[in-house]
Amino acid sequence: MNIPEKIPFLSILIFVTTLYGSYKGIVSNKFIDKYLLSSEGVLFRKQYYRIISSAFVHADWPHLIFNMASFALFAFDFEKEQGILKLLLVYFSSVIGGSIFGLINNQRNPDYQAVGASGGISGLVFASILSSSPFSIILYIPLAIEIPDWVYAYLFLSISYIGMQMKKGNIGHDAHLGGAIVGIIFITLLSYENVGQRYLLALGLSGFNILLICHYFYRKGFNGFDIGRIFKKIKERRISVRQEAIVLDLDKILDQVYKHGQESLSERDRRRLEEISKEI
Structure with a gap:
């Protein structure tokens, strides 16, 4: 194996890009708002890039550190053993699967927002375990504990x-389950022979994952994916926000007129007052 094949280029690129994007998001709300996953952004504004871009921003430093530690634990070795193409397909298909599952799971919430690489990392974790020989993972909580890979899964x-x-917060926990099932499916298709050696574990994890999803939706009362209802809720919320903005602007302008007279209004205030009068 030559030197370039030993260097996990894609893993390094994803790792560095996620660190940079997350840093920008943590220090700038404007940046994170542009790239996070949201019902309104994806379904109403058709900003489908958010399905993937949300994996490159994180809510805070603990969230980022945990996800990047998990990514480094599995991604670099996976790319060296399975190749760059399989990493590309497994990681980003799991990101997409996790994001879509999050949107479906939160369809009743028009304000749903989520960030993080949870879906991609989850799919990568299961793809790594199922395509490798059995191994152990050492967890520091806080003492070192060595557990089999299947227990970790x-x-x-x-x-x-x-x-x-x-x-809690905007962390996409539900993306873990969506990403996991996608990761299992893709690694089975891409490395059938390797996964076949651990087919019992693959079947067990798939069944357990599906069981958790079904139990969650059963308790929640899932009635199907109604995109019309989602649009209606988002539109109602946007109208409500707009009405609140009109009331606040009108109160501000009238207060200024009361204190300093109509002559004190700027050209901008006059235009805004005219716009409000047409909307009321």
């Missing part, structure tokens, strides 16, 4: 399910 799914129930 089941713990990963269980913790992700708990995170879905808690729903």
